[in-house]
Amino acid sequence: MSALAFGDLLILVGLLGGNAMLAWLHVAETDHSSRHDLISAYAHSRFPRVYAIHNLTFVISGVGGAIATHTYAPNSILLPSLCLLYSLGIAVLAIFPMDISATVKTFVGGLHVLGVVWVFFAATLYSLLFSHIGSASKSAGGKFTFDFVGAYLVVGIILMLIAQARKCTSFGLVERVAAAGLSLWFVGILYVTSQ
Secondary structure (H helix, E strand, O other), X not given: OOHHHHHHHHHHHHHHHHHHHHHHHHHHOOOOOOOOOOHHHHHHOOOHHHHHHXXXXXXXXXXXXXXXXXXXXXOOOHHHHHHHHXXXXXXXXXXXXXXXXXXXXXXXXXXXXXXXXHHHHHHHHHHHHHHHOOOOOOOHHHHHHHHHHHHHHHHHHHHHHXXXXXXXXXXXXHHHHHHHHHHHHHHHHHHHHOO
16 A cells, blocks of 8 residues: 555545544534534533544544645645644644633643644645645646635634634534534545545
């Protein structure tokens, strides 16, 4: 198996596994609302280990993304590094849970917020830079894919910031729509590197 195929396999395993566990949490944890509660709130549910494993599964996708990207565009150091930064951010989310209270801020909760920022920053910057770094953009389809993913992530981040500032009661739903862009990012990497 080539390094590229191995990287794509890791992306696929992490993507399918992580999303399957998240879907299961949405059904199994009836005390949480997907409209109101953040995904990170599952760390304080009846299934904190499933939430942690769900995150660690996405670490696998990030490592796969780094391998596939490096193999696809060997002249780029930044793009694979952003995949690894994403994995680091996801690992932080798995290890350091969000604060239970919105009014009491802790060091652990602060690390969790930092992990969220790392995750969205890495995926968004990767997408925005993809067509501008060395040999990364080898096709018009690849350029369009990451232009779309980058725009989706930027809009998602803006919507989350607005929803948070306005204390929107549907913030959980807004976060899930934005977080879908992270899976879309991996689908984009799979699409481009498997051509």
